[in-house]
Amino acid sequence: MHKVTFLPQQKVITVPPGTNLLAASALAGVPVEGNCGGKGACGKCKVRIVEGDRKEPTAAESKGLSADELANGWVLACQREVCGCTVAEIQAARDACNRKTTLHRAASVIEPEPSVEKIALKLSRPSIEDQTSDLERLRQALSRQELSVNLKLLAALPGALRRRRFAVTAVISDQQLIAVEPGDSSGGIFGLAFDIGTTTLMSSLIDLSSGAVLAVTAATNPQNVFGSDVVSRITHASKSPEYLTALQQKVIETLNIMIAGLSAQTGVRTDEIYEAVVVGNTTMSHLFLGIDPAHLALAPFIPAFQKALELDAADLGLAMNRFGRVTVLPNIAGYVGSDTVGVILATDLDRRSDPCLAVDIGTNGELVLAANGRILACSTAAGPAFEGAQIRYGMRAADGAIEAVDIYNDDLKLQVIGGLKAHGICGSGLIDAAAALLKAGAIEPSGRLVNPETDALKLPASIRQRIRRGAGGFEFILADASQTSTGSDLVLTQGDLRELQLAKGAICAGFKVLLREAGITSEDVECVLLAGAFGNYIRVESALAIGLLPALPPEKIIPVGNAAGDGACMALISKSVRRRAFALPKRVEHVELSTRQDFQEEFINALAFPG
């Protein structure tokens, strides 16, 4: 066994030989991000070896890391097997660290009313006068004649009762007996909330008796090696049943590593976890369940199921109590999934009276409008541009990402996460950059970068000279080689701007169609809630400046954090909330944008930046 200490969290974990640092970090509950399924291709799972094995860089490391980084001991976690005692420093993902706070907030406002109950019992002992069977004895003590029980659990019941002389704790979920624990263990009931994002998996371990979030962990969705968007995943899954199973297993395995990490962090044994609630977009839910999502990719985009599903943990292979129950919250439509249901729960959109819009910007963009007692939802193919994909130097919001851009006194100011040299640009930085360049006149409302030689004469020289001709047209130098971790210029390309326009145009057009359907205008909207971690970091002024959101007073625009995941936690903690979720597929009106003429027109209109 080998020992690794991860900094700055000071998490120590002992792992068997052959474990790489990426897996070890997940097991320690401080997962390092990665994008390529451990192939050394994405270069994102950087850690710095502070103590221990300093071998020669692998080919992947030589390619993926700068000379400086290599010199300073940075390695790719997926390339390094743990050996001896190692101390490794992690470049933390900002999202994951901050989400914990959000979740605590959400959980704290929910009265615990878990679906799982634990009831400590002292059963009367059987005798010749009372030959009641073991199961009936338990049912009678619980006053639940109809309690159902899994065969394997029934088989273990006689031993379980007698080992503790009939003093046991019954664990019940709805009308199902899911465990018999020895003695009185009624104190601890634990559950997991999973938010299966196309890009990121989030897992929260919750004490269901108090509603307290004990630990949260995030990991990259390992399916991303098959493409960053849902359509590429669907295409891959549809190729063969084996591929579908492989996609499912990848997620389950990573969730299991996350569960192991949460368990190690908190001391909660995995077999004490009796319940899980899962949200995700409809494709992710299908893949999680091993259901071929092929028909989601083709018109008319039909999901296999819509209502919530309640399953046995063992059927999914989740590393919790094998008799535990897993609830997948309902989806609304092929592209409005249970993650949106989670957003509605967390934002109370199903109980509000004022017109209110929630926008969840992740790999896709889902919009929900509550107005006049109706709830309307649609999905826009915003693409993963805001998560760094399809942007030349795009990256997720982690150390080294440009997260804010300003032009102040004719000078470009960058804010880089961690105060490091710039390594890339994340979604909020991208929006900021576009807004700043638009304001300065370096971008035209059409989205075109101005030609520095002919059109940009009015620009301050310090800005103008950052525009240069690149391979794919003009590009804007955000940071020159001296300011970057890579030692080469970090630029924003014309192509990047086009991606941004498509993304923001789709969201804006979707918003307008929903307003029209509801018969209201944007002036009627009382608030716009920005869900998704991204919503926390976006600068509202910049989002308004580029027309990502319709023109509204900035104070009406409120970030609400990872509302999808919060909704999953809430539904885990409270049966009442879960019932609200179960009612949503009937209540929410899905607006299919793909075939609507008015959406196409709004989309085209919304591509340009506001003049």
Place this chain on the structure above:
Amino acid sequence: MHKVTFLPQQKVITVPPGTNLLAASALAGVPVEGNCGGKGACGKCKVRIVEGDRKEPTAAESKGLSADELANGWVLACQREVCGCTVAEIQAARDACNRKTTLHRAASVIEPEPSVEKIALKLSRPSIEDQTSDLERLRQALSRQELSVNLKLLAALPGALRRRRFAVTAVISDQQLIAVEPGDSSGGIFGLAFDIGTTTLMSSLIDLSSGAVLAVTAATNPQNVFGSDVVSRITHASKSPEYLTALQQKVIETLNIMIAGLSAQTGVRTDEIYEAVVVGNTTMSHLFLGIDPAHLALAPFIPAFQKALELDAADLGLAMNRFGRVTVLPNIAGYVGSDTVGVILATDLDRRSDPCLAVDIGTNGELVLAANGRILACSTAAGPAFEGAQIRYGMRAADGAIEAVDIYNDDLKLQVIGGLKAHGICGSGLIDAAAALLKAGAIEPSGRLVNPETDALKLPASIRQRIRRGAGGFEFILADASQTSTGSDLVLTQGDLRELQLAKGAICAGFKVLLREAGITSEDVECVLLAGAFGNYIRVESALAIGLLPALPPEKIIPVGNAAGDGACMALISKSVRRRAFALPKRVEHVELSTRQDFQEEFINALAFPG
């Protein structure tokens, strides 16, 4: 592949190399009996090779078969691998052949009302205007919003619907979707009734739309290699979880071979079988389910469960549709199982007003008394004497068994099944023999065989000279060497008579205790129903003569065949009957005999034969 033809049924089956004749017979649906799990030890699986391989006898055959039999081509089926083309003649078990008739009778009086429904549907096709999910579309067409569905079936649903352009047949059991078949397959619904006896497994394949019994097959319970009574099975199962699993698997494997045989006989595919109903004594039910029956063997004899269990076929590994449902009927107590529930259903004991007693004599003897609106049940440890076990020349009712014995004109008359030379004596023969010898004065009421030299002077010489001194006391020669297939004398020993006394004493004493509990006397009893195949062949006069049944007019004693199995068939065919079964554990009052002083006294009184 090798071909075997079984006579007289003319069943032909092709089997892979290495298959022995015993397995081949089961696969062909004409299972040969055996008692020792294929070890060649019991000598019961005799078949005669009419054509094909005639190798030298194995050691087991030389020991288990007479010289005559060996010369005539008899072999032990478990000892012979099928090779080339073989024609084998079976020594048919009379029970199995005759049961079919009984079952037809039982099934024909039940109005089919199967729990499984098949509903042919033509679903509307999805469109952009109607994006209802596949599962909701099905639920809506069936008007069953709460229909639940197994995850694997849900995963297959999108493909199943589209392959047949949304024309499918939904198969539903209660509120659960268990299959989606292509096109309109609503015609055929098939189910299995299993009667898991300690000695014999019975399987019936039934067309649930008509209630017709399509085929019936019987096989020896392969667990019998671990002992012929339930207590030895429990002892074995309790030694280790692996042993328990092995006992379960042995039964499941044999049932699966029987299912394959039923399928081959009828052309019904195993995946068209969606339902099974199981009865058995409480120990057999526990073992079938893989539940340790240890606590059944020790006072206070507590079963793990009592109410009916409804399970997935896949969880048990039964070779029917994997999403099919298996219902194990409820048991009443540790020694009054679902087989007794079957008897009550088949004899209408829960709906009769006249005092009526049902006796099921199998490996154990269960008694049920319906009187004054109450149903009382008890179990007596009658032991398997009536099935030939623990009797020196005991055998089951198959070709070669002495089935009736008479003394007529001072001469002993034997009736041998199949008109062959005598090979052993079965239960009905044993009772007859005891009754005849008692009447002739060769047995004293105490059960003692008279001493031919001192006490038997009044006996006719032809009878007296059949009594001789054997190793364990006196014995009575039923057939001399010239009349037997073995070439040696076939005797009834003093020990055999003692076994018979214990068995009949227990049943008779149980009967008396039930009458006392019900507050009636034997004169009040309107009828005594003899369940079990054995009840069909017993001579009522003989049973009365030895005091197996209390003194009642013979016309009140009615054989009803394999009522336990009939009850299973009825519960399979009709939901209403099943509901009656489900209600019985609450309704039937179990009378525990083991600790009752009055039972012990009655038992001692009942050991003697009537004077």
